[in-house]
Amino acid sequence: DQQVKQNSPSLSVQEGRISILNCDYTNSMFDYFLWYKKYPAEGPTFLISISSIKDKNEDGRFTVFLNKSAKHLSLHIVPSQPGDSAVYFCAASARGGSNYKLTFGKGTLLTVNP
Amino acid sequence: DVKVTQSSRYLVKRTGEKVFLECVQDMDHENMFWYRQDPGLGLRLIYFSYDVKMKEKGDIPEGYSVSREKKERFSLILESASTNQTSMYLCASSSLLAGTLYNEQFFGPGTRLTVL
Numbered sequence: 001d002q003q004v005k006q007n008s009p010s011l012s013v014q015e016g017r018i019s020i021l022n023c024d025y026t027n028s029m030f031d032y033f034l035w036y037k038k039y040p041a042e043g044p045t046f047l048i049s050i051s052s053i054k055d056k057n058e059d060g061r062f063t064v065f066l067n068k069s070a071k072h073l074s075l076h077i078v079p080s081q082p083g084d085s086a087v088y089f090c091a092a093s094a095r096g097g098s099n100y101k102l103t104f105g106k107g108t109l110l111t112v113n114p
Numbered sequence: 115d116v117k118v119t120q121s122s123r124y125l126v127k128r129t130g131e132k133v134f135l136e137c138v139q140d141m142d143h144e145n146m147f148w149y150r151q152d153p154g155l156g157l158r159l160i161y162f163s164y165d166v167k168m169k170e171k172g173d174i175p176e177g178y179s180v181s182r183e184k185k186e187r188f189s190l191i192l193e194s195a196s197t198n199q200t201s202m203y204l205c206a207s208s209s210l211l212a213g214t215l216y217n218e219q220f221f222g223p224g225t226r227l228t229v230l
Contacts (some may be wrong), residue, residue, distance in 0.1 A: 043221030
């Protein structure tokens with residue numbers, strides 16, 4: 001039973017355009033969401049997060065939107081750069097759950113073409 | 115900066131061998147985690163620990179065990195390695211007092227294990 005779903009295994013965009021990565025979740029107890037970025041042969045690095053009390057969080061070129069009623073979040077990257085090419089993982093956490101365990105999606109491979 | 119280190123970047127072992135993967139974090143984090151990453155399957159939690167000598171099974175604990183004798187160190191043990199344990203293994207740590215970094219986990223660089 002996959003509680004965090006990233007339905008697009010891959011996404012390709014042109015440099016300078018917007019990249020939109022999507023994530024859906026099923027567990028209504030999730031109250032904190034994170035995006036991680038992973039380059040090949042490296043560990044994931046934290047990118048941006050959002051609490052369930054907000055619907056938007058912005059950090060430079062990266063914005064995460066949360067739609068709680070739809071149990072959906074998205075990561076927007078504007079403008080996209082070739083260095084953004086990586087696998088992006090969506091993750092979720094439930095407060096009061098098992099010591100802040102994160103549940104990850106399967107990831108989306110973003111390719112930004114020059 | 116938080117630093118999570120893993121003992122090896124690449125490891126090649128034979129079927130049936132006992133394998134130890136070591137992870138060390140330097141930020142006094144309470145929680146430590148072991149994941150494996152496989153193509154098309156994302157990050158799957160094997161085991162985690164929220165205190166010294168404490169451990170809990172994750173989603174795929176079969177074939178693995180863990181040890182946490184010191185707060186900064188979390189070891190993953192493959193008692194008898196099998197070819198289906200060939201994977202990228204990632205260690206992570208987090209703090210109960212993360213504040214605005216609520217639940218953020220910090221990852222090590224990973225160990226690419228190949229079992230022949």
